[in-house]
Amino acid sequence: MNLHKYEKIWLIFGIGSLAVFLAVIGFAAFWKGTHPQSHIETIDPQNVEAHEAFKPENLGLREVADGKYTVNIIASAFNYDLGKDENGNRVDTIRVPRGSTVLFQVTTPDVVHGFQIAGTNVNMMVEPGHISRYETVMKNNGEFTIVCNEYCGIGHHLMFGKVEVYD
Amino acid sequence: MKNKNPKPQHTKSNESTIHFKGTFIAVMLLGVIMVASWFGVYALFLSR
Amino acid sequence: MAFMYVTFTSLLVGGLMGLLQTFVRSGKYTLPFGIDYYTILTVHGVILGLVMTTFFIIGFQFSLMGKTVGLTDKQRKAAWWSFWIMLAGTIMASVMVLTGQASVLYTFYAPLRAHPVFYFGLALVIIGSWIAVFINFRQLYLWRKANKGQKSPLLAYMVTINMIMWVIASLGVAVSVLVLFIPWSLGYTATINVLLSRTLFWYFGHPLVYFWLLPAYMAWYAIIPKIIGGKILSDSLARLAFILLLLFSIPVGFHHQLTEPGIDATWKFIQVVLTFMVVIPTLMTAFSIFATFEATGRKKGYTTLFGWFRKLPWKDVRFLAPFIGMVAFIPGGAGGIINASHQMNALIHNTIWVTGHFHLTAAMTSVLTFFGITYWLVPHLTGRRLTPRLNKLGIIQSLTWTVGMLIMSTAMHIQGLLGGPRRSNFSEYAGGAQVDTWISYQMAQESADRFSSLPSS
Ligand code: HEM
Ligand SMILES: [Cu+2]
Numbered sequence A: 001m002n003l004h005k006y007e008k009i010w011l012i013f014g015i016g017s018l019a020v021f022l023a024v025i026g027f028a029a030f031w032k033g034t035h036p037q038s039h040i041e042t043i044d045p046q047n048v049e050a051h052e053a054f055k056p057e058n059l060g061l062r063e064v065a066d067g068k069y070t071v072n073i074i075a076s077a078f079n080y081d082l083g084k085d086e087n088g089n090r091v092d093t094i095r096v097p098r099g100s101t102v103l104f105q106v107t108t109p110d111v112v113h114g115f116q117i118a119g120t121n122v123n124m125m126v127e128p129g130h131i132s133r134y135e136t137v138m139k140n141n142g143e144f145t146i147v148c149n150e151y152c153g154i155g156h157h158l159m160f161g162k163v164e165v166y167d
Numbered sequence B: 001m002k003n004k005n006p007k008p009q010h011t012k013s014n015e016s017t018i019h020f021k022g023t024f025i026a027v028m029l030l031g032v033i034m035v036a037s038w039f040g041v042y043a044l045f046l047s048r
Numbered sequence C: 001m002a003f004m005y006v007t008f009t010s011l012l013v014g015g016l017m018g019l020l021q022t023f024v025r026s027g028k029y030t031l032p033f034g035i036d037y038y039t040i041l042t043v044h045g046v047i048l049g050l051v052m053t054t055f056f057i058i059g060f061q062f063s064l065m066g067k068t069v070g071l072t073d074k075q076r077k078a079a080w081w082s083f084w085i086m087l088a089g090t091i092m093a094s095v096m097v098l099t100g101q102a103s104v105l106y107t108f109y110a111p112l113r114a115h116p117v118f119y120f121g122l123a124l125v126i127i128g129s130w131i132a133v134f135i136n137f138r139q140l141y142l143w144r145k146a147n148k149g150q151k152s153p154l155l156a157y158m159v160t161i162n163m164i165m166w167v168i169a170s171l172g173v174a175v176s177v178l179v180l181f182i183p184w185s186l187g188y189t190a191t192i193n194v195l196l197s198r199t200l201f202w203y204f205g206h207p208l209v210y211f212w213l214l215p216a217y218m219a220w221y222a223i224i225p226k227i228i229g230g231k232i233l234s235d236s237l238a239r240l241a242f243i244l245l246l247l248f249s250i251p252v253g254f255h256h257q258l259t260e261p262g263i264d265a266t267w268k269f270i271q272v273v274l275t276f277m278v279v280i281p282t283l284m285t286a287f288s289i290f291a292t293f294e295a296t297g298r299k300k301g302y303t304t305l306f307g308w309f310r311k312l313p314w315k316d317v318r319f320l321a322p323f324i325g326m327v328a329f330i331p332g333g334a335g336g337i338i339n340a341s342h343q344m345n346a347l348i349h350n351t352i353w354v355t356g357h358f359h360l361t362a363a364m365t366s367v368l369t370f371f372g373i374t375y376w377l378v379p380h381l382t383g384r385r386l387t388p389r390l391n392k393l394g395i396i397q398s399l400t401w402t403v404g405m406l407i408m409s410t411a412m413h414i415q416g417l418l419g420g421p422r423r424s425n426f427s428e429y430a431g432g433a434q435v436d437t438w439i440s441y442q443m444a445q446e447s448a449d450r451f452s453s454l455p456s457s
């Protein structure tokens, strides 16, 4: 099994590229902390309100420190519960200033859902029994649609919300 | 090591290099596509 | 004996195509009568993704085994059993899907629930395929006993590797269906472990896509050289590539779960590294194939740098279709590496980019190669000739298919990067979605046309 000289160069180049890719994402993940969401905490799907973050009054956007926010969301077929405003109406848009650090915490009482804020790096699976968390800096302003990107039943495409990042 | 008659070796490797030059260019092109698209998407990841 | 064998395989392939035709058509024609989009999507995924590929591959592998190591009468009988069991399972699952009782998509993620018959059907398909596996192993075993000390034929070796992969992989889905889904769909257990069922699914799902790819590799390594009148670059390198593909395809299902909760980030990263390893045999394959082309061309006297390339048999559908498949695997594989890149997965996961990815890899790379193989295989088995007219028809079909897929998958990749979701019949905000739906109709049409003309070969 002798390799041709060009094949050797090609394999070194190819495997080398793969190694570079791994080094780049490995560095970003382990040193810069940009792992994909991998939250390990579990929750009782029959009783998500028992968890502090998912009590009805804690849903939606909260400023936890200067420029730091938390957004708690319950995803269920076929709706994202982003909390209620002062008048008791349901919220459908989250507004944060540009450059703020936002932690999204999502869970579901029923089936598997997706949670993607299209145009950002927030994209997680939401599964009954687990909490999904991802913290990100909203670098760009604009309107970003929250979509459910995992098929969850007949009304799946009716599940959405919005994030608005302003200057 | 250096004096191991370089001449015949040279012609031999030359022969085999000519043989697969087109192949080499083709696969390297493929490799460049792979690397370029990867870094393109990585840049998008960083910008978001 | 050989004759009987021929009848068997052509029937298998032909039967499969007929089957498909009906289903693709029913998908196409029943849509206007108010059937739900997700039902259609499930049909599309289950029929094209799971059924057509599996039937074709098993039929193809039987014929390769028969050619290289022989098939006894007893084995042929058993093969028929495998065929009928798989067919029965397919019909059970399809009926459930078509009647809207199992709109769970081909990934059937819990806790979406389908009718129990759907899961029983799936279990039957797998059991049927195991019979085929067993026969293939036995064929090789008998050959080895008769030809002690000889290296087994390359194609038989490759089939065996692919079947080993299939058994190991399908154990995952078998456990998932038998232990988790069936008791739960019958109501014996109240809940189902969602994360576990997904992991078991992808433990199967990833090797599954390689189970589609390896037959294409078999053709590229061992059949294409015959068609272009050359010979394989290196028998042992091909074997090495297959071994590596087997080893690294099995443990990497987690790369479909990179954005899921409940799985440790370091473990995900290990999976990413393993996934990258599986790219290596593909890099080897790319070189091998081009080198086979170049060596063949040069032997025929085309000495300029790319003369050998221009003189490839472009007008032969048995070459052209698989060649387009190879080209499609360049962006397909490059996209796959991006998908598998840990945190970058968030950019594309469950966007329509993924749909673009697997239409390049599965619908172009594998399926076009299968088309090409069919044009080689069927005349080979039936003793008929591939007439120039048929060849031309085949070329036209391959090109239409290619153009359709190219437009569609490019659009899907771009839209996916912009965040457009897959598996949605949206129309609201993503302007591209409509275009996409339109194109996918186009594709459904094309595939219908495509398949309807296949049995005629
Ligand atoms: C270089 C080789 C490949 C790599 C690294 C790769 C990687 C991936 C990854 C990481 C995903 C998951 C994307 C996501 O949902 O987030 C994916 C999806 C998929 N790939 Fe590939 N892939 C490769 C080749 C192939 C081939 C050859 C096929 C089929 C013949 C294929 C078929 C699929 C399919 C069907 C899906 C979608 C699964 C679903 O429904 O979620 N891929 N690929
Ligand atoms: Cu959904």
Ligand SMILES: [Cu+2]
Residues within 6 Å of the ligand: C205, C206, C209, C253, C255, C256
């Ligand atoms: Cu995979």
